[in-house]
Amino acid sequence: xxxxxxxxxxxxxxxxxxxxxxxxxxxxxxxxxxxxxxxxxxxxxxxxxxxxxxxxxxxxxxxxxxxxxxxxxxxxxxxxxxxxxxxxxxxxxxxxxxxxxxxxxxxxxxxxxxxxxxxxxxxxxxxxxxxxxxxxxxxxxxxxxxxxxxxxxxxxxxxxxxxxxxxxxxxxxxxxxxxxxxxxxxxxxxxxxxxxxxxxxxxxxxxxxxxxxxxxxxxxxxxxxxxxxxxxxxxxxxxxxxxxxxxxxxxxxxxxxxxxxxxxxxxxxxxxxxxxxxxxxxxxxxxxxxxxxxxxxxxxxxxxxxxxxxxxxxxxxxxxxxxxxxxxxxxxxxxxxxxxxxxxxxxxxxxxxxxxxxxxxxxxxxxxxxxxxxxxxxxxxxxxxxxxxxxxxxxxxxxxxxxxxxxxxxxxxxxxxxxxxxxxxxxxxxxxxxxxxxxxxxxxxxxxxxxxxxxxxxxxxxxxxxxxxxxxxxxxxxxxxxxxxxxxxxxxxxxxxxxxxxxxxxxxxxxxxxxxxxxxxxxxxxxxxxxxxxxxxxxxxxxxxxxxxxxxxxxxxxxxxxxxxxxxxxxxxxxxxxxxxxxxxxxxxxxxxxxxxxxxxxxxxxxxxxxxxxxxxxxxxxxxxxxxxxxxxxxxxxxxxxxxxxxxxxxxxxxxxxxxxxxxxxxxxxxxxxxxxxxxx
Amino acid sequence: xxxxxxxxxxxxxxxxxxxxxxxxxxxxxxxxxxxxxxxxxxxxxxxxxxxxxxxxxxxxxxxxxxxxxxxxxxxxxxxxxxxxxxxxxxxxxxxxxxxxxxxxxxxxxxxxxxxxxxxxxxxxxxxxxxxxxxxxxxxxxxxxxxxxxxxxxxxxxxxxxxxxxxxxxxxxxxxxxxxxxxxxxxxxxxxxxxxxxxxxxxxxxxxxxxxxxxxxxxxxx
Numbered sequence: 079x080x081x082x083x084x085x086x087x088x089x090x091x092x093x094x095x096x097x098x099x100x101x102x103x104x105x106x107x108x109x110x111x112x113x114x115x116x117x118x119x120x121x122x123x124x125x126x127x128x129x130x131x132x133x134x135x136x137x138x139x140x141x142x143x144x145x146x147x148x149x150x151x152x153x154x155x156x157x158x159x160x161x162x163x164x165x166x167x168x169x170x171x172x173x174x175x176x177x178x179x180x181x182x183x184x185x186x187x188x189x190x191x192x193x194x195x196x197x198x199x200x201x202x203x204x205x206x207x208x209x210x211x212x213x214x215x216x217x218x219x220x221x222x223x224x225x226x227x228x229x230x231x232x233x234x235x236x237x238x239x240x241x242x243x244x245x246x247x248x249x250x251x252x253x254x255x256x257x258x259x260x261x262x263x264x265x266x267x268x269x270x271x272x273x274x275x276x277x278x279x280x281x282x283x284x285x286x287x288x289x290x291x292x293x294x295x296x297x298x299x300x301x302x303x304x305x306x307x308x309x310x311x312x313x314x315x316x317x318x319x320x321x322x323x324x325x326x327x328x329x330x331x332x333x334x335x336x337x338x339x340x341x342x343x344x345x346x347x348x349x350x351x352x353x354x355x356x357x358x359x360x361x362x363x364x365x366x367x368x369x370x371x372x373x374x375x376x377x378x379x380x381x382x383x384x385x386x387x388x389x390x391x392x393x394x395x396x397x398x399x400x401x402x403x404x405x406x407x408x409x410x411x412x413x414x415x416x417x418x419x420x421x422x423x424x425x426x427x428x429x430x431x432x433x434x435x436x437x438x439x440x441x442x443x444x445x446x447x448x449x450x451x452x453x454x455x456x457x458x459x460x461x462x463x464x465x466x467x468x469x470x471x472x473x474x475x476x477x478x479x480x481x482x483x484x485x486x487x488x489x490x491x492x493x494x495x496x497x498x499x500x501x502x503x504x505x506x507x508x509x510x511x512x513x514x515x516x517x518x519x520x521x522x523x524x525x526x527x528x529x530x531x532x533x534x535x536x537x538x539x540x541x542x543x544x545x546x547x548x549x550x551x552x553x554x555x556x557x558x559x560x561x562x563x564x565x566x567x568x569x570x571x572x573x574x575x576x577x578x579x580x581x582x583x584x585x586x587x588x589x590x591x592x593x594x595x596x597x598x599x600x601x602x603x604x605x606x607x608x609x610x611x612x613x614x615x616x617x618x619x620x621x622x623x624x625x626x627x628x629x630x631x632x633x634x635x636x637x638x639x640x641x642x643x644x645x646x647x648x649x650x651x652x653x654x655x656x657x658x659x660x661x662x663x664x665x666x667x668x669x670x671x672x673x674x675x676x677x678x679x680x681x682x683x684x685x686x687x688x689x690x691x692x693x694x695x696x697x698x699x700x701x702x703x704x705x706x707x708x709x710x711x712x713x714x715x716x717x718x719x720x721x722x723x724x725x726x727x728x729x730x731x732x733x734x735x736x737x738x739x740x741x742x743x744x745x746x747x748x749x750x751x752x753x754x755x756x757x758x759x
Numbered sequence: 760x761x762x763x764x765x766x767x768x769x770x771x772x773x774x775x776x777x778x779x780x781x782x783x784x785x786x787x788x789x790x791x792x793x794x795x796x797x798x799x800x801x802x803x804x805x806x807x808x809x810x811x812x813x814x815x816x817x818x819x820x821x822x823x824x825x826x827x828x829x830x831x832x833x834x835x836x837x838x839x840x841x842x843x844x845x846x847x848x849x850x851x852x853x854x855x856x857x858x859x860x861x862x863x864x865x866x867x868x869x870x871x872x873x874x875x876x877x878x879x880x881x882x883x884x885x886x887x888x889x890x891x892x893x894x895x896x897x898x899x900x901x902x903x904x905x906x907x908x909x910x911x912x913x914x915x916x917x918x919x920x921x922x923x924x925x926x927x928x929x930x931x932x933x934x935x936x937x938x939x940x941x942x943x944x945x946x947x948x949x950x951x952x953x954x955x956x957x958x959x960x961x962x963x964x965x966x967x968x969x970x971x972x973x974x975x976x977x978x979x980x
Contacts, residue, residue, distance in 0.1 A: 100928070202776065267891075268891040274891075297787060300783075301780050301783045301784060301787075302780070304779075304783055305779050305780045305783065309770040309771050309772055309774065309779055310771060315771075335783060335787040335790075336786070336787065337790075338787070339787055339788070339790035339791035339793075340790060340794050343791060343794040343795050344794070346901065346905075347798065347897075347901065350890070350897065351897075354890060355890065355891040356890050356891065356896075356897035357891070357893065357894045357896075358894070358897050358898070358901075363892075363893070363894060364802075364805075364806060365894055365897075366801075366802075366805070369798065369801065373794060376794075727919075730919070
């Protein structure tokens with residue numbers, strides 16, 4: 079239908095003639111350098127950008143954590159004020175979950191899913207770019223609250239009437255990552271300006287709109303990935319031949335599209351309370367703060383599995399590769415992942431055992447929570463079955479993946495302890511909970527994601543990270559992590575409360591708090607070393623072969639770095655672990671007769687996704703500024719909505735475009751000859 | 760391969776990407792409206808008497824609601840779905856003129872529905888129900904207002920499709936698919952309204968004193 083898709087095939091997009099879209103604007107297809115990265119619709123580049131931003135926010139969240147641990151190193155310290163401490167732990171949790179782990183998972187989704195299913199891109203390349211930029215701008219809005227906080231501390235706002243009228247001046251979010259009402263909400267009667275008194279400063283408004291924008295990004299990306307996985311599999315790639323990482327991406331995406339609407343509505347209700355004087359959670363007007371807890375955890379518990387399932391998928395790829403065996407019990411692993419996804423929606427109230435739900439709901443949620451340990455345990459036994467009797471090769475990703483199993487199991491055991499409601503009543507809001515979820519999210523998820531980074535980095539950049547540095551970093555991470563969070567089990571059972579900026583001497587908490595702080599710094603050094611090693615590798619690392627690990631799935635059959643069209647000719651697979659079968663077995667990968675001189679269809683690049691997402695930047699700054707009482711700030715929100723709609727409108731009208739790119743003829747690896755192994759040691 | 764290339768290469772399932780992603784969006788939107796409707800019903804169960812008006816009198820929602828008007832606007836919205844089905848069918852047959860006629864009808868009926876909602880909101884506001892003075896006001900306005908926003912976005916979408924049809928670019932398989940996807944959205948928004956109409960309006964009239972047992976005989980209205 080569109081005339082512009084019928085250019086003569088070119089060998090490089092830089093050879094294209096300048097071309098106007100249906101709007102009459104030039105398409106940014108022929109760009110290179112920065113403009114190319116800003117307008118890209120290539121899932122691999124989008125994945126790299128997601129990963130780069132996620133690593134940046136991991137470091138910011140890590141600095142916040144180190145500030146917290148410095149404050150708690152000794153009793154009665156005054157390194158930060160209580161108010162600053164609240165902002166630090168709130169932003170630490172929010173940053174690590176929404177700006178660290180989720181985008182890093184999204185980086186893997188983006189880079190790997192099309193390669194693993196034998197596709198040339200995702201189903202909606204421009205929507206994918208929109209997800210990226212919505213994430214980038216949402217993350218910026220959340221962290222811009224720090225800029226306002228520093229401006230406030232430096233006294234820049236002192237002369238303004240709106241600043242003098244503020245009751246609370248915490249500009250960064252200070253209500254915990256769960257933002258419980260009524261602390262995050264309002265009380266009493268709304269005034270003529272439709273504003274009711276509040277318990278917290280405008281940081282909460284930054285948090286509300288920031289999470290809302292990040293939610294849009296996650297939702298759009300998830301629609302795209304489900305569509306891609308269901309609809310764009312190569313010939314022969316049946317669902318039960320999908321790599322486990324792709325399966326876990328599918329389950330995670332379904333969790334996101336079904337769980338995020340609950341937090342979206344909860345945020346809308348909280349926003350109406352704070353900005354328009356509504357009464358959803360206002361106790362003085364009959365609002366029920368416990369409703370916030372329900373809505374938040376209906377999202378919040380599936381969110382835990384949104385964080386952990388991708389890491390489980392990564393580990394399920396790494397263990398078979400370095401054990402030289404197929405994944406033990408593939409169908410059981412896949413179905414366990416799906417069962418975890420289903421049960422994840424039925425256990426939210428175990429976060430609320432102490433709110434007084436009554437004996438029947440408490441018993442039901444306790445039982446369901448214990449039940450969810452079963453599919454998780456099944457996975458662990460299957461991973462052990464995978465390495466059992468294998469020819470294990472120790473590499474940095476393998477070491478990190480084994481660390482994942484060990485640490486995640488520790489987190490799982492304390493999780494089962496929480497599922498017993500009477501025990502949980504003792505542990506609620508103590509450091510025991512902190513220890514539990516850091517073993518799951520850091521010992522589990524972060525180790526899994528780091529293993530994935532070290533595993534796929536040679537594929538992404540065609541360069542091999544230094545193994546010695548990687549081993550040292552992994553050792554520091556695992557050592558520092560256990561030093562930091564192991565003692566917190568004891569501290570929690572000894573009564574130290576969460577979210578409290580200091581403690582007095584004489585409770586018996588001093589020594590282990592000091593140990594935890596030392597561990598946190600060792601952990602910080604380890605993570606920094608691991609990331610620095612990767613960044614160095616991306617630019618200067620030694621080149622490596624396209625299949626350095628003797629990989630099992632389709633992405634390893636491609637050159638490194640992967641060309642922009644991914645597959646010169648579309649693959650046709652006839653087995654699970656298609657590339658292993660191709661190299662060592664009998665079932666070769668066949669190729670369709672597409673590509674070559676006729677070229678493959680490539681989507682056109684576009685400014686519109688970024689323009690549309692740019693509207694969120696205005697909305698994200700306008701809403702908190704309205705809450706600050708800055709005059710005419712509402713117009714910033716209105717202009718943001720206008721930019722968003724204009725971006726979507728131009729996006730629709732510019733037409734999808736596209737061009738044909740020539741690809742070289744395929745020269746498949748002959749069966750029975752393993753690819754040259756140049757692993758790092 | 761991108762969405763425009765969907766007709767070059769068949770998808771794994773045979774379902775177009777655009778149609779599949781719209782179904783996924785609607786699945787997500789089900790949870791969205793489910794959460795809003797739950798919020799409203801939970802608070803209705805908790806506070807069956809309704810709200811206090813500006814004079815300090817307890818008011819019952821049946822006194823507030825004008826069920827005849829809401830039934831009329833519900834009927835209009837249902838009929839707009841009928842016209843939308845005709846518009847999709849016309850587009851599949853390539854009858855552009857018939858598509859335009861029907862889509863103008865959908866837009867017109869959608870605007871009538873929105874007009875009724877604007878009238879209703881204004882009327883309720885003058886009766887004393889505001890977003891600030893009761894939990895009922897908060898849940899009612901945010902729930903029905905969110906639905907109204909969905910209708911307004913649908914109207915905007917259909918207006919654009921209507922004008923786009925004059926450029927000659929709306930046609931063939933892709934054009935029919937675009938209209939069908941818009942139709943899916945429109946039908947979904949209608950179905951949600953049927954649920955809201957039942958859960959928010961009709962159940963208040965069930966039994967001798969409303970389903971929440973708020974003591975006001977319906978016939979005494």
